[in-house]
Amino acid sequence: MTGANHWKDTVKPIIYSEIKGNSSRFYTLATILAVFILVALACAYYMEHYGHYVTGMTNQVVWGTPHVFAIFLIVAASGALNVASIGSVFGKAIYKPLGRLSGLLAVALLTGGLVVLVLDLGRPDRLIVAMTHYNFKSIFAWNIFLYVGFMVIVAVYLWLQMERRLNHHAKTAGVVAFIWRLVLTTGTGSIFGFLVAREAYDAAIMAPLFVAMSFSFGLAVYILILLAACRGSGREVGDVVIRKLSRLLGVFAATVLYFTAVQHLANLYAAEHIGVERFILLDGGIYTFLFWAGQVVVGGIIPMILVFRPATTGLIRNAILASVLVIIGGFAQVYVIVIGGQAYPLELFPGMEVASSFNDGVISGYTPSLPEIGLGLGGVALACLIVLFGIKLLRFLPVSMANEVIDPHYKT
Amino acid sequence: MTDKPDFSPGRRSFLSAMAAAAGVSLAPGVMLYAISKSSSAGANATGTEVSSAVRWGMLIDLNRCDNGCDDCVSACAKENGLRGFGRPETDAQWIRKVEIRNPETGHSKSLPVMCQHCEDPPCVDVCPTGASFKRADGIVLVDKHTCIGCRYCMMACPYKARSFIHEVLEDQKPHAPRGKGTVESCTLCVHRIDADRQPACVEACSDTGGGAMLFGDLNDPQSEISQRVAKYASKQIRADLGLNPGIRYRNL
Amino acid sequence: MAPRGTRIVMLVIMIAGISCLSSVIYADDAMGALLPVIPMGQGESCVKDTDFMRRNHMELLKHQRDETTLRGVRSEQLSLTECLSCHAVYGPDAVAVTVADPGHFCRSCHDYAAVSIDCFQCHASRPEIAR
Numbered sequence: 001m002t003g004a005n006h007w008k009d010t011v012k013p014i015i016y017s018e019i020k021g022n023s024s025r026f027y028t029l030a031t032i033l034a035v036f037i038l039v040a041l042a043c044a045y046y047m048e049h050y051g052h053y054v055t056g057m058t059n060q061v062v063w064g065t066p067h068v069f070a071i072f073l074i075v076a077a078s079g080a081l082n083v084a085s086i087g088s089v090f091g092k093a094i095y096k097p098l099g100r101l102s103g104l105l106a107v108a109l110l111t112g113g114l115v116v117l118v119l120d121l122g123r124p125d126r127l128i129v130a131m132t133h134y135n136f137k138s139i140f141a142w143n144i145f146l147y148v149g150f151m152v153i154v155a156v157y158l159w160l161q162m163e164r165r166l167n168h169h170a171k172t173a174g175v176v177a178f179i180w181r182l183v184l185t186t187g188t189g190s191i192f193g194f195l196v197a198r199e200a201y202d203a204a205i206m207a208p209l210f211v212a213m214s215f216s217f218g219l220a221v222y223i224l225i226l227l228a229a230c231r232g233s234g235r236e237v238g239d240v241v242i243r244k245l246s247r248l249l250g251v252f253a254a255t256v257l258y259f260t261a262v263q264h265l266a267n268l269y270a271a272e273h274i275g276v277e278r279f280i281l282l283d284g285g286i287y288t289f290l291f292w293a294g295q296v297v298v299g300g301i302i303p304m305i306l307v308f309r310p311a312t313t314g315l316i317r318n319a320i321l322a323s324v325l326v327i328i329g330g331f332a333q334v335y336v337i338v339i340g341g342q343a344y345p346l347e348l349f350p351g352m353e354v355a356s357s358f359n360d361g362v363i364s365g366y367t368p369s370l371p372e373i374g375l376g377l378g379g380v381a382l383a384c385l386i387v388l389f390g391i392k393l394l395r396f397l398p399v400s401m402a403n404e405v406i407d408p409h410y411k412t
Numbered sequence: 413m414t415d416k417p418d419f420s421p422g423r424r425s426f427l428s429a430m431a432a433a434a435g436v437s438l439a440p441g442v443m444l445y446a447i448s449k450s451s452s453a454g455a456n457a458t459g460t461e462v463s464s465a466v467r468w469g470m471l472i473d474l475n476r477c478d479n480g481c482d483d484c485v486s487a488c489a490k491e492n493g494l495r496g497f498g499r500p501e502t503d504a505q506w507i508r509k510v511e512i513r514n515p516e517t518g519h520s521k522s523l524p525v526m527c528q529h530c531e532d533p534p535c536v537d538v539c540p541t542g543a544s545f546k547r548a549d550g551i552v553l554v555d556k557h558t559c560i561g562c563r564y565c566m567m568a569c570p571y572k573a574r575s576f577i578h579e580v581l582e583d584q585k586p587h588a589p590r591g592k593g594t595v596e597s598c599t600l601c602v603h604r605i606d607a608d609r610q611p612a613c614v615e616a617c618s619d620t621g622g623g624a625m626l627f628g629d630l631n632d633p634q635s636e637i638s639q640r641v642a643k644y645a646s647k648q649i650r651a652d653l654g655l656n657p658g659i660r661y662r663n664l
Numbered sequence: 665m666a667p668r669g670t671r672i673v674m675l676v677i678m679i680a681g682i683s684c685l686s687s688v689i690y691a692d693d694a695m696g697a698l699l700p701v702i703p704m705g706q707g708e709s710c711v712k713d714t715d716f717m718r719r720n721h722m723e724l725l726k727h728q729r730d731e732t733t734l735r736g737v738r739s740e741q742l743s744l745t746e747c748l749s750c751h752a753v754y755g756p757d758a759v760a761v762t763v764a765d766p767g768h769f770c771r772s773c774h775d776y777a778a779v780s781i782d783c784f785q786c787h788a789s790r791p792e793i794a795r
Contacts, residue, residue: 122561
């Protein structure tokens with residue numbers, strides 16, 4: 001093939017190529033995504049022009065649906081790079097061909113998440129101020145640095161992966177990206193973990209919990225994007241890849257369940273936290289439902305059953321279903337963390353019953369509003385559009401990931 | 413195909429002419445900028461900086477705070493131009509009356525709660541741009557020029573003191589600028605303090621309310637507030653957080 | 665180099681453009697439709713002279729706002745309220761107009777220069793009306 005890249009390490013070189021991207025399906029998909037993005041921009045304009053009273057966010061629940069989407073996307077972005085890390089940093093040959101798409105997806109998801117976050121600001125026109133005035137005591141400020149740095153590092157990492165002469169430096173870039181990513185996700189988790197004031201957050205375990213979440217959500221999104229891209233461009237994905245990725249997803253989902261369990265068990269032991277634990281686990285209405293049904297069952301237990309039970313057929317279907325369920329469970333988890341954590345009132349006077357004109361002592365209500373949902377979905381659409389155009393313009397996708405191509409020792 | 417470098421003399425002279433034109437048009441602007449920088453430094457205000465020798469604080473005696481009285485709340489709203497829009501979830505509140513009731517004993521009390529002006533404010537720690545800051549004399553404020561409206565400080569405040577402005581505002585009070593998309597909280601009536609007056613809530617409480625609120629300099633051992641906190645027991649809300657708020661309550 | 669005909673046309677356009685621009689800049693108020701109509705403030709200039717203020721008021725404002733907000737340095741002469749009290753523009757009902765009205769002092773020039781300012785999103789744009 002003219003102009004194809006060659007991977008030096010495997011016996012059979014992995015060939016990457018752009019997708020043709022000239023079918024009506026491609027353009028239809030691109031148009032649909034563009035429409036979602038335009039709707040999101042309209043929502044952002046509406047929110048900014050009239051003020052946030054048009055949304056469901058209040059003085060009690062200050063971060064709402066846009067933040068749920070943004071945090072999911074940002075956390076998944078960091079985890080999406082995992083696949084490339086396993087290839088470059090840990091040297092697993094079977095993952096190496098998957099590395100380029102992994103980097104592209106990481107950048108795309110992070111962009112989508114950041115756009116949603118910035119457009120929801122009270123003063124998005126002050127973005128320049130945010131980029132030039134830093135309070136280094138703030139984990140939020142550190143996160144801004146980490147996000148921008150992540151983009152740069154992944155760009156360099158991708159370039160080195162695709163570069164012929166300097167390709168051997170890709171491992172160094174991969175190690176840097178891996179460490180940066182762990183710091184970044186720790187920082188994202190610490191945005192909540194450092195909030196001593198709020199009962200639901202004040203916990204060091206938020207940081208490793210978010211790292212585990214990033215592994216799980218990122219891989220789920222990666223599996224879906226990989227299968228969609230290959231299905232759409234007629235490229236084969238073999239059992240070996242699917243089985244490996246599915247099992248890995250199951251392991252990550254189990255890790256998330258573990259950290260969640262530790263977080264809640266530790267909280268239950270402290271009498272001062274019984275209130276918020278009862279709220280999340282027992283009588284919080286929608287939050288309790290989302291926690292048990294969404295996060296634990298749909299997002300954890302069922303995907304694990306799907307990928308770990310012995311199966312020889314329906315592997316792709318299981319992988320897709322497990323990934324979708326993990327993503328749904330992930331949204332539920334972020335919703336419970338972000339919004340459930342704010343809905344529970346602050347304990348100004350521990351042990352007392354409190355009432356005031358400012359929602360003291362009561363569970364705050366929150367209803368997602370259409371502009372918020374529109375903005376959040378636009379972020380997802382932007383991420384998808386970036387991936388779509390990425391694989392059309394540059395060589396991110398291997399031509400084939402059939403079993404014989406991926407694994408040089410494969411025997412039928 | 414061999415390419416000859418295209419260094420035609422016409423192009424070279426055009427480029428040098430453009431460079432000269434650019435330099436000629438930029439030079440006066442640069443000069444003016446330099447002049448303005450040096451001269452604006454001279455046009456300083458006649459006031460003086462506030463210093464940390466002073467620490468403003470309040471002492472609120474809850475035995476004198478009446479359950480049904482909210483003079484402090486109305487005075488604050490009037491002074492700072494806080495207008496309700498009939499949307500209690502999103503309307504700003506700088507000070508509020510909180511009723512607390514002990515479920516074990518049945519004893520109930522009411523107290524005004526506003527920004528506690530902590531010595532170690534979590535809202536200042538978490539602000540990404542540094543807009544939330546503590547003035548040298550202890551007043552915690554939001555610099556609306558730098559606030560990007562991320563609301564992280566609202567998440568971090570243990571006292572739920574901060575409000576976000578959810579709508580377009582008009583006809584603000586000139587001494588209390590507030591605008592859509594920024595976060596605000598009780599300023600301890602900094603515009604009044606700088607004019608050697610008392611905060612509006614304290615004034616209203618002593619004029620028409622129960623006379624429960626006392627304002628003064630906690631760093632001055634001769635001030636009335638310092639003498640009272642030395643003499644009578646007083647507490648801070650959530651003292652366990654170690655923030656050392658400037659607002660103290662007696663008989664809590 | 666471009667052919668001679670094109671060069672001549674370009675030269676003519678440049679000369680025409682420069683003369684138009686300069687006529688706008690140096691014209692008197694008979695051509696006022698192209699210039700901003702800036703309402704006169706009351707009294708003499710109290711901070712600095714008009715030419716300086718025209719060029720550098722934004723620097724003064726930015727410097728002073730940090731002095732006042734962050735360090736509590738206040739001065740009557742250099743406060744925004746004081747600027748607005750002299751530069752208030754009164755409508756037909758003898759009430760000072762807000763920034764919503766294009767005749768507002770700041771807007772009269774800023775609209776022309778197409779430099780958007782966000783001061784009045786927070787600051788009152790006219791002296792306080794006693795109610």
